[in-house]
Amino acid sequence: MLVLQEIFVPQESVNDEFVRISKLYFKSGDYVNSGQAILEFETSKVNVCIDSEFDGYIEFFCKEGDELRVGELICRIYDSMPCTDSKDNYHIKNDTENHDEIETIYSKAALELIESSKINKAVFQGRDLVNVDDVKNVIKNTGHVKEDRNLQKEQIFDNDEIEYKTLSNIKRSEINNFLDAGNVTSTVYLYLDVKESYSPDNTNNYLLSVVVLEVFKLLKKYPELNAFFSGDGIAYYKSIKIGMAIDAGYGLKVVKLPDLEGKTVSEVENEIFRAIKKYLRNKLSIDDITGSTFTISDMSNEGVAFFSPLVSSKQSAVLGISGFDEKLRRYTVSLTFDHRVTEGRKATMFLKELIESINCYF
Amino acid sequence: MVPIAAGLALASKMGKKDGISLAFIGDGTLGEGILYETMNIASKWNIPILIICENNYYAQSTKQELNLSGDIVKRAECFDIKVFKSNTWELEQLFNNAKESINYVRTNGKPAFHLVDTYRLNAHSKGDDYRDKSEIEMYYRKDPLNVFRNTNPDLYQELLNEIDKELDAVIEEETEKFAEIRIDEYYDNPEGGEESEYIWKEPDEIEIRQSDLIYSFFKEEMRKNEQVVFIGEDVLAPYGGAFKISKDLSTEFPERVLTTPISEAAITGISNGLALAGYRPFLEIMFGDFITLCLDQVLNHSVKFFHMYNKRVNCPIVLRTPMGGRRGYGPTHSQTLDKLLLCIDNIKVISLNSLTDPRPIYKSILENEKNPVIVIENKADYAKKITKANVENYKFELAYVRNYPIVRIRPIVSRPTATIVTYGGMSSIVVDCIATLFYEYDVKAEVIILSKIKPVDYDEIIRSTNVTGHLFVVEEGSACNGIGSEIIASVLERTENRIYARRIASVPVPVPANKKLEEEVLTNRRNIIQVIGGVFKC
Known part of the structure; x- marks a missing residue:
């Protein structure tokens, strides 16, 4: 049984020491899906809703109406059903004891x-x-909570990493239309056909390495895909840092690969291997999982027919690689993009060009 | 087997019974050192054992003249043991001597040695006979049974039939009862059966030295239980044992505190005999390094009797011995050799530590164990007071699992991030690392201290490891084939989770007497922190 997520009472405002749990949408033992609202609590000013970041079984350490201190554990999400006998969750039992007297x-x-x-x-x-x-x-x-609420107000200026360009009034009104429709992202899909001789079983991370390297090269040509939308403009990253989404049982993490300038496929392969190793050993530092400018999500080993991953915050696009279709001998590759930053035609061009360059390898 | 026979005879003597032991050996056995250790003790302690040596002039295939120096008779006589001499060709004298020697042993309460010259007419086992054919032929004709058969063939046949019938009946009876024995009847898995519930409690503060607690266990139990016997070298008052465990016990229980010559092999065998006879021998081996001298008796006898004799006998021998270094005793008195014991089947190995009261452990051994147990004490712990582990914001708890305590030290509230399993003398050292591991390396350790290290109860280790994903086993011996290897392998077999595992052990080299170097060689606080901290340092 692995803990996928622990949710503590966040500090909503400087003045609040306690919050009141107003609503639990589930009960302990229920299965929750990533993105589903789990609970609501009230501070002195606002109601806050907390979503699950994972699919899994939930266990609550409070009930509706409880007053919890900021930083206290609200619930955990596990990968399997939490056992209720004392042997397996003695810590959980103890967690609910009152430990206020402890000097931290x-x-x-x-x-x-x-x-x-x-x-x-x-x-x-x-x-x-x-x-x-x-x-x-x-x-x-x-x-996390602050970021969501303040995103629109956040003032971004040029710095070492970013070049900021405000939007034209026309583009801005266009964006407002998307926002009214409630959606800012869109996805394009293309097939990546491979030769008869190719077998996905023997390649390890070769395909992924090729994709990572070619994306890296191509992004120079498509700066708007290496950027993000903020306030009333677009922030373009000055360097390209590819993030690789990994989820092998310890939670989804986007691991930032180092600068790939001048690297060969096998060197990229090594970098990917190193990142996975770090993930599996739980040795990722905060630097490893922050600061990537474009994300690649490789689900080719998971047998997914096709999918469109979510665009990470402070990015404008994400590339998804689906599972290999044995019959048709192809992968489906998707590019999900922020419509406020770029548009379908550009995204399709990027994807086409990418597939052409990948094809050279196979 | 001779010391075991001596142990049985000693039991008879201690129980004021008139039984004696008869031990049959061949002249080949005269090459075994344990025979002389036993003859020495039997003579010194007046043990009623009769050793009958069938001297057939060959040790398996090798002629006596290539193996034996001096005189067989003198070998017994030098221990002041009375010798009877006979042969199998002069039957009247043989029978007389047999009767006389038995009477001598029984009436005088002393050992005797009956040397019987004879000859083996067939091969030692099957076709391995390379002796001179004419020599065999000569003895064949001389053999009294053959002579009897030739002179009285009818009577011979009648007697032979009677004997065969008697043997057949015994074999048939046993076969009927046991031929269909199933593996689950033959083998009781010590890890099987009812799993005891883990009830964690905070133990009481004791503040008494470990050695005094072990002593008080014996004092109390020897008063209550007349079967408890304390055996060892230098154990009499006022010396009271090299580590003062027996102290003045011999004053109160002179009959049951037996000080022995420096003969670890024989005293293990004698303890085996006492145990078979229903006594509860607790044998002290002065230094753990000397346990190798006991191993033949343990490995080939103690652990096998129960199964060899179809579960009709038990051999609840208990060996106690101090292991471990940090006292500057050098290469031959500082080793941690538990790994040699862990590989023996059908044995329990217990290791005391300075956080657990040893009295309930010994009490459980006395009350529950019917088969051999080896208890490893740690010489660096003897003088320590049994205390609680006082680590701020960590909880110190103890649970009895299948009668033996497991100690757990864990964060009061937090979910731990590393599981550290240890035992014996390393326990207090590991506890001493907890606070630093947290402050310097962010590690929230959950420490599990075992007392029963064979077989290990894995439930708690697996539960904790599944939570932390990190398993460290800290031992004082070297890593190769040790308990760390065993625990890690067993945990990996029992979990589906991905576990990061490491052994932390001593340098595989003889323990030096040089104090500073010894500290470097043995697993110590610094390398525990370095290894675990290193794993967690980003």
Whole structure:
């Protein structure tokens, strides 16, 4: 039984120490899907709804009406049904005890992160031990909500990494139309046909490496796919950092690959292998999973017919590779893009050009 | 087998019964050292054992003149053991001596040695006979049974039939009862059966030295239970054992505290005999390094009797021995050799630690075990007081699993991120790493301290490892083929999760006497922190 997600009470405003759980949409043991609303709580000012980030079984550590302290555990999502006998979840039992009297101990690295992130230590009250992951969790939980709400107001300026261009009035009104329709992304699909001699079983990450490398090269030609929409303009990244979506049991992570400039396919293969190894050993640092500018999601081993992954925040497009169709001897490749940044024709051109260059390898 | 016979005879003597033991050996056995250890002890302790040596002048295929020096009779006489001499061609003298030697042993309560010259007419096993044909022929004609058959063929046949009938009846009876025995009747899986519930409790503070607690167990139990016997080298008061476990026990129980010569093999065998006779021998081996001298008796006898004799006998021998270094005792007195014991089938191995009261452990052995148990004590722990693990914001708990304690130290609230399994002398050292591992390396450790290390109860280790995904086993011996290898392999067999596993063990080299170097060689706080911290450091 693996814990996929732990949800703690986020700090919604500086003034609130407690929140009240107003609604639980599920009960412990239920199966929830990623993106589904799990619960709502009230702060002194607003109602906040929390969504699941994973598919899995949920276990609550509170009930409707409970007052929880900021930073306290609300629920966990597991990959399998949580056992109810005491042997397997003794910690969970203990978690619900009142531990307010505990004087929290911080690890050295946690203290440094608290200091640099200017977090109020009060959010950790009741915790026994706080390490870097705990601090990151708090940052994630509190930061996440803020980001959604403040995205439109966020002011972006040119810097070392970004070149910012405000939109024309026409483009802006166009975007408003999308927003009214409730959708900003769209997807285009193309087939990647392969030769008779090709067998997907013996290639390891060869296909993925080729895709990563060719995407890297092609993005230079399509800067709007290496960008993101913000406020009333588009922020173009000055460098290309490919992120690779990995989900092998420890949660979906987008791992940033290093600069691929001048690299060969086999070198890229090595980088991918290294990233997967790091993921499996749970040794990814915060730097490894932040700052990618374009995401590739490879589901070719999962037997998916076709799919369109979601565009990550602060990006404008994501490439999806579906499973291999034995009969038709082809993969389906998708590009999902932010319509506020680019449009279908450009996306299709990118995808076509990409497939042409990949074909040279097979 | 001779020391085992001596043990049975000693049991008879201690129980004030008039039974004696008869041990039959061949002249080939005269090459075994344990025979002389046993003769020495039997003579010194007046053990009523009669050793009958059938001297057929060959050890398997090798002539005696190539194997034996000096005089067989003198070998027994030098231990002040009375010798009777006979042969199988002069039957009247043989019968007289047989009767006389038995009477001598029984009336005097002393050992005797009956040397019987004879000759083997057939091969040692099957077709392996390379002796001179004329020599065999000569003895064949001389053999009293053959002579009797030739002179009284009818009577011979009648007697032979009677004997055959008697043997057939015995064989038939046993076959009927046991020929159809199933594997599950023959083998009781020690890890099978009812799984005991884990009830975790915070143990009481004891604040008494471990060695004093072990002593008090014996003091109390020897008062209550007359079958408990304390055996070992240098165990009499006032010395009271090299590590002062027996202290003054010999004053209160002079009959049941037996100090022995430096003869680990024989005293293990004698303990086997006592155990077979229903006594509860607790044998102290002064240093764990010397356990190798006991191994033949344990490996080839103690652990086998129960199955060899169709579960009609038990051999609940208990060996206690201190292992481990950190006292500057050098290469021959500092080893941790538990790995040699863990590979023996049908045995329990227990390892004491300084966080657990040893008395309930010994009590459980006394009350529940019917088969051999080896208890490893750690010489660095003897002087330590049994204390709680005081690590801030960690909980110290203890549960009894299949009668033996498992200690767990875990974060009060947090989900742990690393499982560390350890035992014995390493326990307190690992506990000492917990706080640093957290502060310096962000590791929230859950430490599991075993006392029964063979067989290991895996449920708790697997539960914890499934939560943390990281398993470390810390041992004081070297890693190769040790308990770390065994635990990691067993956990991987029992979980479907991806586990990161590491053994943390000593350098595979003789333990040096040089204190500073010894600290480097043995698993220590620094390398535990380095290895575990290194894994978690991003």
